[in-house]
Amino acid sequence: MQEVILTKRFEFSGSHRYYRPQWSEEENQRVFGPNSRPHGHGHNYTLEVSVAGRLDEATGMVMNIVDLKATVLEVLKEFDHKNLNADTPYFKERIPTTENIALVLWELINQRLKNGALRAIRLYEDEDLFVEYHGE
Amino acid sequence: MGSREAIQRDGKVYLSRRYKFAAAHRLYSDKLSQEENERVFGKCANPQGHGHNYELVVTVAGPVDSLTGMCIDLSRLDDAVKGYILDRYDHRHLNLDVEDFLEMVPTGENIARQIWSLLEPVLGGECLYRIKLVETRDNYFEYYGDHEASI
Numbered sequence: 001m002q003e004v005i006l007t008k009r010f011e012f013s014g015s016h017r018y019y020r021p022q023w024s025e026e027e028n029q030r031v032f033g034p035n036s037r038p039h040g041h042g043h044n045y046t047l048e049v050s051v052a053g054r055l056d057e058a059t060g061m062v063m064n065i066v067d068l069k070a071t072v073l074e075v076l077k078e079f080d081h082k083n084l085n086a087d088t089p090y091f092k093e094r095i096p097t098t099e100n101i102a103l104v105l106w107e108l109i110n111q112r113l114k115n116g117a118l119r120a121i122r123l124y125e126d127e128d129l130f131v132e133y134h135g136e
Numbered sequence: 137m138g139s140r141e142a143i144q145r146d147g148k149v150y151l152s153r154r155y156k157f158a159a160a161h162r163l164y165s166d167k168l169s170q171e172e173n174e175r176v177f178g179k180c181a182n183p184q185g186h187g188h189n190y191e192l193v194v195t196v197a198g199p200v201d202s203l204t205g206m207c208i209d210l211s212r213l214d215d216a217v218k219g220y221i222l223d224r225y226d227h228r229h230l231n232l233d234v235e236d237f238l239e240m241v242p243t244g245e246n247i248a249r250q251i252w253s254l255l256e257p258v259l260g261g262e263c264l265y266r267i268k269l270v271e272t273r274d275n276y277f278e279y280y281g282d283h284e285a286s287i
Binding site: 013014037039083126127 | 184186
């Protein structure tokens with residue numbers, strides 16, 4: 001039986017700011033524009049998590065969705081209704097761009113799932129902008 | 137800038153246009169204790185704030201102009217929304233960057249009413265029919281001013 005990919009969608013609301021302290025104010029403004037404003041701004045992020053594998057013959061499932069949901073919601077507790085720069089440890093040295101948030105979420109989710117189960121994540125900053133990551 | 141739709145009822149056409157802005161906010165009142173804030177606002181009281189992609193749908197009403205076929209000049213509507221709302225709210229922290237919310241908790245309810253109060257004088261009370269503010273997929277707020285909600 002061939003592999004099947006299951007995708008579940010999650011949402012979280014967070015604020016963020018694009019700013020490099022090593023740069024001047026002018027440089028930050030030039031590169032990041034309104035994203036560098038001091039108090040930040042926010043988004044309703046949508047996260048799609050795709051897992052894959054062979055179907056379990058008894059259950060007909062790639063993975064129990066209850067387990068997948070519990071795992072991802074546990075990870076998202078650190079992100080939802082938070083200021084990503086100030087409230088999480090992941091963006092002290094890197095900027096919480098959609099790309100970097102996707103990389104961080106991949107690591108956090110991948111380490112909690114069975115080896116090789118996580119196939120892809122897709123993170124939407126808004127309905128017109130999203131990033132995909134498939135691991136190494 | 138946005139997308140539009142039009143509905144006709146009783147000779148009046150209702151035109152709606154959608155706009156978007158991304159903003160941070162915090163639900164917290166200085167008039168309540170820390171415990172009461174957490175009890176009332178839950179995770180929305182996070183000290184560092186959080187944020188949303190807001191959708192703003194502005195509905196105007198009026199007869200259709202016989203020459204232009206329009207009930208409102210869309211560029212006039214866009215200019216009003218951009219100048220009074222989007223330029224002031226987008227990519228900002230509503231509590232910290234916007235004077236409208238220095239004394240008022242930026243709940244969806246309050247933001248919707250505030251947007252109405254800013255646009256009504258510019259567009260006219262006869263013309264502005266409804267403000268709809270979508271905060272998340274599951275929460276949205278509508279305000280009709282003194283109008284009765286009929287559509």
